[in-house]
Amino acid sequence: xxxxxxxxxxxxxxxxxxxxxxxxxxxxxxxxxxxxxxxxxxxxxxxxxxxxxxxxxxxxxxxxxxxxxxxxxxxxxxxxxxxxxxxxxxxxxxxxxxxxxxxxxxxxxxxxxxxxxxxxxxxxxxxxxxxxxxxxxxxxxxxxxxxxxxxxxxxxxxxxxxxxxxxxxxxxxxxxxxxxxxxxxxxxxxxxxxxxxxxxxxxxxxxxxxxxxxxxxxxxxxxxxxxxxxxxxxxxxxxxxxxxxxxxxxxxxxxxxxxxxxxxxxxxxxxxxxxxxxxxxxxxxxxxxxxxxxxxxxxxxxxxxxxxxxxxxxxxxxxxxxxxx
Amino acid sequence: xxxxxxxxxxxxxxxxxxxxxxxxxxxxxxxxxxxxxxxxxxxxxxxxxxxxxxxxxxxxxxxxxxxxxxxxxxxxxxxxxxxxxxxxxxxxxxxxxxxxxxxxxxxxxxxxxxxxxxxxxxxxxxxxxxxxxxxxxxxxxxxxxxxxxxxxxxxxxxxxxxxxxxxxxxxxxxxxxxxxxxxxxxxxxxxxxxxxxxxxxxxxxxxxxxxxxxxxxxxxxxxxxxxxxxxxxxxxxxxxxxxxxxxxxxxxxxxxxxxxxxxxxxxxxxxxxxxxxxxxxxxxxxxxxxxxxxxxxxxxxxxxxxxxxxxxxxxxxxxxxxxxxxxxxxxxxxxxxxxxxxxxxxxxxxxxxxxxxxxxxxxxxxxxxxxxxxxxxxxxxxxxxxxx
Numbered sequence: 001x002x003x004x005x006x007x008x009x010x011x012x013x014x015x016x017x018x019x020x021x022x023x024x025x026x027x028x029x030x031x032x033x034x035x036x037x038x039x040x041x042x043x044x045x046x047x048x049x050x051x052x053x054x055x056x057x058x059x060x061x062x063x064x065x066x067x068x069x070x071x072x073x074x075x076x077x078x079x080x081x082x083x084x085x086x087x088x089x090x091x092x093x094x095x096x097x098x099x100x101x102x103x104x105x106x107x108x109x110x111x112x113x114x115x116x117x118x119x120x121x122x123x124x125x126x127x128x129x130x131x132x133x134x135x136x137x138x139x140x141x142x143x144x145x146x147x148x149x150x151x152x153x154x155x156x157x158x159x160x161x162x163x164x165x166x167x168x169x170x171x172x173x174x175x176x177x178x179x180x181x182x183x184x185x186x187x188x189x190x191x192x193x194x195x196x197x198x199x200x201x202x203x204x205x206x207x208x209x210x211x212x213x214x215x216x217x218x219x220x221x222x223x224x225x226x227x228x229x230x231x232x233x234x235x236x237x238x239x240x241x242x243x244x245x246x247x248x249x250x251x252x253x254x255x256x257x258x259x260x261x262x263x264x265x266x267x268x269x270x271x272x273x274x275x276x277x278x279x280x281x282x283x284x285x286x287x288x289x290x291x292x293x294x295x296x297x298x299x300x301x302x303x304x305x306x307x308x309x310x311x312x313x314x315x316x317x318x319x320x321x322x323x324x325x
Numbered sequence: 326x327x328x329x330x331x332x333x334x335x336x337x338x339x340x341x342x343x344x345x346x347x348x349x350x351x352x353x354x355x356x357x358x359x360x361x362x363x364x365x366x367x368x369x370x371x372x373x374x375x376x377x378x379x380x381x382x383x384x385x386x387x388x389x390x391x392x393x394x395x396x397x398x399x400x401x402x403x404x405x406x407x408x409x410x411x412x413x414x415x416x417x418x419x420x421x422x423x424x425x426x427x428x429x430x431x432x433x434x435x436x437x438x439x440x441x442x443x444x445x446x447x448x449x450x451x452x453x454x455x456x457x458x459x460x461x462x463x464x465x466x467x468x469x470x471x472x473x474x475x476x477x478x479x480x481x482x483x484x485x486x487x488x489x490x491x492x493x494x495x496x497x498x499x500x501x502x503x504x505x506x507x508x509x510x511x512x513x514x515x516x517x518x519x520x521x522x523x524x525x526x527x528x529x530x531x532x533x534x535x536x537x538x539x540x541x542x543x544x545x546x547x548x549x550x551x552x553x554x555x556x557x558x559x560x561x562x563x564x565x566x567x568x569x570x571x572x573x574x575x576x577x578x579x580x581x582x583x584x585x586x587x588x589x590x591x592x593x594x595x596x597x598x599x600x601x602x603x604x605x606x607x608x609x610x611x612x613x614x615x616x617x618x619x620x621x622x623x624x625x626x627x628x629x630x631x632x633x634x635x636x637x638x639x640x641x642x643x644x645x646x647x648x649x650x651x652x653x654x655x656x657x658x659x660x661x662x663x664x665x666x667x668x669x670x671x672x673x674x675x676x677x678x679x680x681x682x683x684x685x686x687x688x689x690x691x692x693x694x695x696x697x698x699x700x701x702x703x704x705x706x707x708x709x710x711x712x713x
Contacts, residue, residue, distance in 0.1 A: 149668050151667045152685075277688065284696060285461070291529065298532070298688075302684070306663055309663065309664070312660065
């Protein structure tokens with residue numbers, strides 16, 4: 001594996017980093033958070049060609065390393081847009097030969113199967129008309145509306161029903177489960193990339209504060225207790241990014257990658273929470289206020305971890321993959 | 326092992342429970358809801374609840390009878406706080422558990438007479454004003470100045486994290502009366518009416534929903550009679566009050582663990598032998614042990630106070646333990662509930678949204694009352710004799 005980015009990959013990372021810095025500034029995130037969706041950011045992502053980049057087409061596209069670079073940047077900037085869900089759903093539709101979904105439409109997707117025909121708190125569910133999910137042994141695409149709740153991770157999550165409304169069966173039986181499993185692994189990998197980006201950004205914010213804030217006449221970053229806490233989570237965030245990029249590279253190289261995606265997600269989601277908690281803590285009381293940003297990172301990190309299902313069950317899956325692999 | 330809780334203290338507890346059970350259910354429900362929403366800001370219902378307790382003789386448990394208290398030991402005071410926490414009802418917080426006891430310790434006879442009786446009547450509520458924008462853990466560097474002027478002082482400067490100041494009648498203010506290089510030997514402690522001319526209080530809203538404040542003092546006149554302790558000798562008053570604050574038992578973790586148990590019961594996870602119920606019971610068992618350790622640490626502190634000793638490292642240990650426990654319970658609890666627990670809507674949300682609320686408000690206890698790193702320093706220095 002070669003973890004150095006190529007010139008093209010660098011260019012993609014930097015273009016999207018610029019875009020998110022501009023279109024998903026903290027002020028924009030704060031303005032969009034109760035909806036969990038920023039329509040202007042979404043338009044900018046469509047215009048720059050995110051979905052041409054992320055979905056294989058006649059002119060290329062679809063490289064997973066590119067996707068995780070975009071997702072890392074989105075995670076760093078707390079993007080209010082169902083990026084992972086839409087990418088994963090469209091890739092799945094394309095594999096199944098359904099290419100009649102309106103270009104640029106946000107989509108909702110859950111890596112979890114429906115329970116009694118219902119997907120609880122599916123990310124993107126409150127803004128997307130289209131939700132793609134596994135209902136029993138059928139994979140369905142359903143057009144409808146959500147109940148319109150607010151989720152504290154501002155992921156535009158909402159409950160969606162899969163057994164009513166305008167419903168298209170995409171696959172049934174074992175092929176449905178298999179197709180959903182691949183898409184779920186993709187979702188975990190893209191979401192893991194967002195978690196890794198979020199963790200790294202939280203630590204950058206914390207590092208800046210620890211260098212600026214003075215107590216006892218010196219920057220608090222010079223105290224060992226503060227250094228050790230940040231250093232411990234910085235190691236973990238570094239590890240999370242490595243796991244994400246390795247899994248993406250395996251995917252592009254045609255090697256087994258699904259189990260690595262689950263490992264990356266389990267670890268990156270946990271690391272995101274630990275990194276944000278450390279960042280919040282370094283800020284002391286300021287980090288606890290709504291005026292500062294750690295609360296945004298904390299809520300998003302918890303939301304991203306819970307969107308993938310019971311965190312213990314994700315770790316159990318990691319163990320089961322290891323035992324059976 | 327010596328008996329810590331004697332029979333008469335258990336009788337006290339059962340009398341207290343009987344009294345609380347007999348209170349007007351509407352008053353109790355309204356006070357509880359307000360207290361859950363923002364425990365640091367006792368507003369209409371919480372104040373009415375505390376006044377009711379005062380009228381019925383149930384406040385000032387460990388204060389002398391001459392001040393209207395019950396004249397009992399600190400063990401009963403702790404049992405009282407624990408019982409109210411267990412019901413998630415207000416127990417007087419900083420005014421009754423921190424400022425009152427410190428005035429009893431370091432106030433002069435006039436101050437004890439005036440403030441203790443007014444506290445007991447529910448007439449005054451204190452907020453604490455130590456921290457400043459540039460003086461947090463390094464409290465001895467604080468810059469708010471009290472300059473001698475006639476028979477009093479003029480107070481100028483800015484405070485922050487003065488939680489409860491939005492509803493307080495009085496502020497408990499640390500200010501510099503000596504030169505900056507004297508550090509903690511140049512500080513004095515003042516009681517300042519919150520409506521004094523020259524005071525501006527602005528709110529800061531936190532992620533847990535609680536309101537804290539910034540306070541600006543612009544040449545606020547404070548009579549010398551409002552100084553607690555000698556001039557430049559305020560540090561011992563501040564540290565005594567901080568130890569009461571850290572010792573002061575916060576039992577939200579126990580209450581939150583119960584919310585989790587009730588959710589699990591409703592979800593059918595407490596019966597049967599599924600993997601989920603086994604996992605849940607294991608996690609709840611671990612947390613229940615931590616809650617019990619927390620209770621014992623607080624009881625140990627209360628026993629020290631009752632014996633006339635001052636807990637230092639013990640207070641810091643207690644503070645770290647409950648602060649982190651609260652976060653652990655809410656975080657693992659929310660993980661057990663899953664994504665459905667992230668709905669921002671208390672009606673119909675799992676466990677009524679209490680675990681999400683607890684999770685968002687729990688980080689403050691890692692630095693409120695002194696960062697846990699400073700507590701570790703105190704444990705290392707005062708508890709274990711490590712060199713500074």
